[in-house]
Amino acid sequence: MIGHSPTGTTRGARGHAARIPGGKTTVPELPAEFVPRPALRDRLDAAGAAQLVVVSAPAGYGKTLLLADWVRSRALPDTAWVSVDADDDDPGRLWPAVLTALAALPSVPADSAVRHAVQGSGPGHEIPDGDVLDWLGDALDGVDPPVRLVLDDLQELTAPRQLRELGRLVARRPAGLRLVLSSRVDPPLALPRLRREGRLHEIRAEQLRFDVPDTVTLLQSAGLDLDPVEVALLHARTDGWVAALRLAALALRRSEDPAAFLLQFSGDERSIADYLTGEILSGLADDAQDFLRAVSVCSVLPTALAVALSDRPDAGRLLDEMGRETALVERAGPGEHRIHALLRSYLRASLHRHRPGLHQRLQTVAAWWWAERGEHVHALRHAERAGDEKQLAQLLRSAVPLLASADLTPLRRALTAVGPTARAADPWLALVSAIAHLEERAFAAAAVDLQHARLTWPATADRELEVLRSTAELLAPGIPTHDVAAPPVPGDGSPDVRPELTALLHLSRAAAELSPDGHGDLDVAVAELAECTILATTHDLGRVEVQSSTLAAAVAALRRDHRGMVAAAGRAAAAALRHNLHPSRWSACATGMLAYADLLEGDAAGARARAETALAASDPITPEAAYALRTVHGAALADEGERDRGAAEMRAARRELGGAPAPRVLRAALGVIEHRTALLQGNTPVAAEIQHWLESRIGPTGEVLLLHAWTEMITGRYEIARATVDPVRAGAVPVLLAHTLLEIHLLDVESALESGDDAEARGALDAALAAAGTIGVVRPFALAGPRTRQLLADRGRPTGSPELEARLATLMVCAEPAAVLSERELVVLALLPSLRGAGEIASELTVSVNTVKSHIRSIYAKLGVSTRREAVQRASERGLLP
Structure with a gap:
């Protein structure tokens, strides 16, 4: 759609809506003095169907106008336009705008998922759980003829997560999409590779520079008639830089001596900005200059705000006139303008330097104007620039709902600006600051x-x-303070409490019930999370929705409800995708749970991919989330055949966690996984280390006894292994994990088969399969003993669960345990990296040379090597040597 695009909303699952200003998806208007570039239009037309179009050049080379002219002159109804700005770094801005622009195209079918996602109705209108870019790619694959998407001013996009998503869209190459990127610098994509593959179509500064005929056309359109020598001089000084030529044309129109002007004119960009802006302003009437200075304090300039800043009811008309007469004011959309960045920065700096009082007053006016419209980020930014601590404190109180948003940076910046004295004297500010610090774990x-x-x-x-204080107190129960009584926790929200604060209170109440000591009431937590989720979805509180569902998953895990954990974590991940919060620290915990579930369900590749995505997030994630993701990633590598590499990653993750707090159930789940891998490596010292580490942190539980039993079984002491877990069967010790009893059933199977009791083994296997069908876990079968796996393959009757049968049938993991080195062999192994011979080792250990040689031969056989060097290398890979 060419031209005007109305303000709209994009809807994803659960009715999430993002407001999209009309100017963001509107093809810019062309100024009166615009110089058409037919050769460049033809060059754009020549791009291949599978090529990415990149228009890259510094500011002022006419990129936006070239693309706007291309779209308008070709009357391309299949081109969507999105003007990128700095706010697109915030989650939930860029991709909703893209969807809105695409949905407005007449070539997108009426039944397209893209249209339904924007309209929020019709079959398939919800963006499904999973990757939103994969979903968008699938939706566009069926669009014929393909649509174009122009992303202009892409240099404004700096958030690593957004840039990674754009890179993935480029790599995805939907069949129905032709992507055009315009930027002042090369976008951080794999451009060299795309260039080598012939998938890149570029227009750069050397093509965008005006030649002499273009310069003549521009000057003539400005009413200037310079002789060829003057034109050549101007072109040489500017090197064809379009912005400088336009600014020079404006100044020349007001100059009484063009020749003298050209002699003083410099092509240096800074001198262009300083000199020409001064010349332009000096040629304007005083009231026009005052008007421009007043409105220059805002980069985003709605007409109503321009009226408030200038006290000119005709501000919109004035801006339109300036836009028609010069290239320095642009209509960004209906009721919204934008002043050229060079001029705006010059005006604002001049205003601040020469009339600081007026500058402060205008920033204050802008701050109140945005605050009245609920645009707290803009309001705080202008209040910071005004330097009025009193106003900033008032606006921070009204901006408390930002605590429920994903990005607390605006709040943190404003809290810093208001100063420590104001924060210490005002309980509102102190509490907002406390919650912001708790979010980043700055407990002191x-x-x-x-x-x-x-x-x-x-x-x-x-x-x-x-409510605000109770929220902070509940989130920080262990923080030491002086003996000052805390208020009682208030009841449910009331009409005089903003929904964002009520949602945060419910969330903090639920979190308080999940205390590390395990004495919380999980039923209370569930009820609080239900109320929180309702408020979050009703009022579009993305971060709170993600956190609420993540806590619900944690509650399910504490209740050993594996399927419930997976369902709640899935809801959290879906909410994170809808609100553009994945991958991020907000989605890391839920992703870790889903990756863990993938692993237990036999999908090692899926677990690895999830973990890698979350670990690649630009946001710093919590230590326990990093521990979970890296451990699951290592276990997935081990299941895929890279056991030594996976074990090393798990070991490093546990040691890097150090003394950071982590829930008992998390430690149990990950400790069990790492311990089993160590035993499969034959690395009993590391297995013993893990066993001691886990027992010292979670106490006597069924999982700790299971680790002891596994250690006994791998050394052939099956009866001792079975006896070790008798307290678990009797219910005498607590069990933390849903599949611990399943593991015990499989231990019983292997032990019974070892003793020749086939009937008992089959009964234990049936019990294990029944437990697996209930909780949906199959990985333990792949890691069971060889006799158990053979019995599983030979069984003649199905489980009765098609889902379980399918998972067992496709489980490809083969986890034969490595041979275990004896204690004496481990002692000899530790001496192999030295240069000592067998005789010297025998002398040190006070044994015979033949005994040492026998140990070395056994070590070689168990490690599957034939030389001393290979033995040292293999042992190092398994973690048997430091």
Whole structure:
């Protein structure tokens, strides 16, 4: 669709809506003095169907106008336009705008999933769980003829997550999409590779530079008639830089001596900005200059805000006139303008330098204007520039709902600007600061904030302040402070409490019930999370929705409800995708749970891929999330055949966790996985290390006894192994994991087969299969003993669960345990890296040379090597040597 595109919303699953300004998806209008570039239009037309079009050049080379002219002159109804700005770094902005622009194209079928996602109705309107870019690619594959998507000003996009997603869209190459990128710098994509493969179509500064005939045309369109020598001089000084030529044309129109102007004119970009902006302003009437200075404080300039800043009811008309007369004011969309960045920065700096009082007043006006419209990020930014701590403090109170957003950067920046004295004296600010610090786990700073809030607590606090304090207190139960009583936790929200605060209160109540000591009430947590989720989905609180579902998954895990954990974690991941919060620290925990579930369900490749995506997030993730993701990733590598590499990654992840807090159930789940891999390697020392580590942190549980039993079984002591887990069968010790009893059944199978009791073995196998069908876990069967796996293959009757049968049939993991080295062999192995011969080793160990040689031969056989060097290398890979 060419030209105007109305403001709209994009809807994903659960009705999530993102407001898209009309100007963002509108093809820009061409100025009166625009110089057509037919050769460049033809060059754009020549791009191949499978090529990425990149228009890359510094500011002022006419990239936007070239593309706008191309779309308009060709009357291309199949081209969508999105103007990228800095706000697109915030989650939930860029891709909804892309969907809105694409859905407006007449060539996109009425039944397309893209249209339904924007309209929020019709079959398939919800963006499915999974990757939104894969979904978009699938939706566009069926569009014929293909559509074009122009992403203009791409240099404004700097968030690593957004750039990675764009790179994945380029790599995905949907059949129905032709992508055109315009940027001041090369986008961080694999351009060299695309160039080598012939998949890149480029237009760069050397093509965009005006030649002399283009310069003549531009000057003539501005009403200037210079002689050839003057034109050549101007072209040489500017090197064909379009912005400089346009600025020069504006100044020349007001110059009484063009020749003198050209002699003083410099092609240096900074001098162009300084000199020409001064010349342009000096040629304007005083009231026009004052008007431009007033409105220059805003990069985003709605007409109503321009009126408020300038006290000119005709501000919109003035901006339109300036846009028609010059290239320095652009219509960004209906009721919205944008001043050329060079001019705006010059005007704003000049205003701040020469009239600081007016600059502060205008920034204050802009701050209140945005605050009244609920645009808290813009409001705080202008209040910071105004430097008015009192106003900033007031706006921070009204911006408390930002605590429920994904990005707390605007709040943190404003809290820094308001200063420590103001934060310490105002309980509102202290509590907002405390919650922001708790989010980033800056506990010492949060403790100071909480203490300030307690010491400055008013005799009569309003309802919202009470809710805010209770939220902070519940999130920080272990933070030490002076003996100042905390208020009672308030009841449910009321109409005078903003929904964002009520949702945060429910979330903090639920989190408090999941305390590390395990004494919380899980039923209360479930009820609180249900209320939180309703508020989050109703009021579009993306981060809160993700966190609420993630906590629900944690509750299910504590209840040993594996399927419930997977379902809740899946809801969290889907919410993260809808709100553009994946991969990020907000989705890392839920992704870790899903990767763990993939692993237990026999999908090692899926587990590895999930973990890699989450670990690649630009946001720093919590230590426990990193531990979970890296352990699952290592286990997946081990299941795929890279056992030594996987074991090394798991070991490193556990050691890097160090003393960081982590839930008992998480430690149990990951400790069991790592211990089993160590035993399969034949690495009993590391297995013993893991066993001691886990027992010291979670106490006597069924999982710790299971580790002891596995160690006994791998050395052939089957009866001792069975006896070790008798307290678990009797219910005498707590069990943390859903599949621990399944593992015990499989241990019983192997032990019974070893003793020749086939009937008992089949009964234990039936019990294991029944447990697997209930919880949906199959990996333990792949890691069971060889006799158990053979019995499983030979069984003649199905389980009765098609799902379980399918998973067992496709489980390709073969996990034969490595031979275990004896204690004496491990001692000899430790001496092999030295240069000592067999005789010297025998002398040190006070044994015969033949005994040492016998140990070395056994070590070689168990490690599957034939030389001393190979033995040292293999042992190092398995972690048997430091």
